Amino acid sequence: MDTAPNHTNHVNVTPGGSGAAQAAHGQANYALELKDLRKRFGKTEIIRGVNLAVRAGERVAIIGPNGAGKSTLFNLISGRFEPTSGEVLLNGHRINGKRPFEINRLGLSRSFQITNIFPKLSVFENLRCGVLWSLGYKYTFLKFLANLHDANARADALMKMIRLDTKRDVLAVNLTYAEQRALEIGITIAGGANVILLDEPTAGMNKSETERFIELIKEVTVGKTLLTVEHDMGVVFGLADRIAVVVYGEVLAFDTPDAVRANARVQEAYLGSSVADAQAEGH
Numbered sequence: 001m002d003t004a005p006n007h008t009n010h011v012n013v014t015p016g017g018s019g020a021a022q023a024a025h026g027q028a029n030y031a032l033e034l035k036d037l038r039k040r041f042g043k044t045e046i047i048r049g050v051n052l053a054v055r056a057g058e059r060v061a062i063i064g065p066n067g068a069g070k071s072t073l074f075n076l077i078s079g080r081f082e083p084t085s086g087e088v089l090l091n092g093h094r095i096n097g098k099r100p101f102e103i104n105r106l107g108l109s110r111s112f113q114i115t116n117i118f119p120k121l122s123v124f125e126n127l128r129c130g131v132l133w134s135l136g137y138k139y140t141f142l143k144f145l146a147n148l149h150d151a152n153a154r155a156d157a158l159m160k161m162i163r164l165d166t167k168r169d170v171l172a173v174n175l176t177y178a179e180q181r182a183l184e185i186g187i188t189i190a191g192g193a194n195v196i197l198l199d200e201p202t203a204g205m206n207k208s209e210t211e212r213f214i215e216l217i218k219e220v221t222v223g224k225t226l227l228t229v230e231h232d233m234g235v236v237f238g239l240a241d242r243i244a245v246v247v248y249g250e251v252l253a254f255d256t257p258d259a260v261r262a263n264a265r266v267q268e269a270y271l272g273s274s275v276a277d278a279q280a281e282g283h
């Protein structure tokens with residue numbers, strides 16, 4: 001559990017608009033907090049009392065063996081699953097029990113790998129959809145028209161950030177895999193959420209694509225809070241300020257990469273061979 005009483009990181013204004021105000025009042029020390037979070041499927045408790053406090057602006061990687069509960073944690077945070085007990089706080093507000101779209105509008109955005117992408121829409125159109133949807137104008141045509149100009153400008157800016165401006169009118173289906181993943185990140189950040197969840201963002205990429213992509217993720221999430229679920233230790237150590245090691249539904253360690261690497265319990269439970277592999281690959 002993090003014990004840092006305060007931090008100076010900037011909290012972005014979210015579509016919900018509450019982050020900056022809370023920071024100003026000193027109420028929200030953390031962008032995301034999990035408090036004694038538990039999830040049971042039938043008789044089996046899969047998440048077994050997780051406590052985690054993520055500072056605003058921090059990049060956190062969640063690692064752990066297969067079946068440890070990493071995806072379940074993401075599903076609890078993003079509202080896909082409701083916890084059996086415990087709390088999830090976003091910018092100091094309790095969000096468990098809320099639906100995924102409500103949580104999204106409160107400033108948390110999750111990538112679903114490439115499934116957020118509309119394959120038959122262009123890069124620009126995909127990004128504009130992301131901007132408009134997150135603002136809640138999906139079904140309000142007059143508002144849609146009024147805000148189209150702003151949405152176009154925001155989509156253009158996002159396109160440059162993710163380096164797809166030369167592919168503006170290319171249909172998403174015709175992009176390379178790495179470009180589709182970049183577009184996915186663009187859509188994920190389109191609404192200005194200040195907490196971003198990425199599920200194995202570099203999965204399926206080769207080494208040089210992965211290295212470029214880590215840099216891209218760092219750039220586009222500056223000032224935001226980032227949580228990733230990750231198996232690739234090169235990505236973990238290249239991206240994360242802190243690492244949460246989840247083993248059998250519990251957080252075994254939550255610390256800096258160096259401290260996690262040196263943690264004997266983590267070595268024993270999980271990390272030994274993975275770190276050795278990553279070091280052998282030159283990470």
Ligand SMILES: Nc1ncnc2c1ncn2[C@@H]1O[C@H](COP(=O)(O)OP(=O)(O)OP(=O)(O)O)[C@@H](O)[C@H]1O
Binds near residue numbers: 065
């Ligand atoms: N909807 C569900 N119903 C029942 N059991 C589930 C459900 N979702 C996950 N589980 C179980 O919870 C456990 C943790 O699964 P989870 O997918 O969260 O692990 P993970 O750490 O993300 O694994 P991996 O690294 O393999 O993706 C597994 O035993 C899984 O079978």
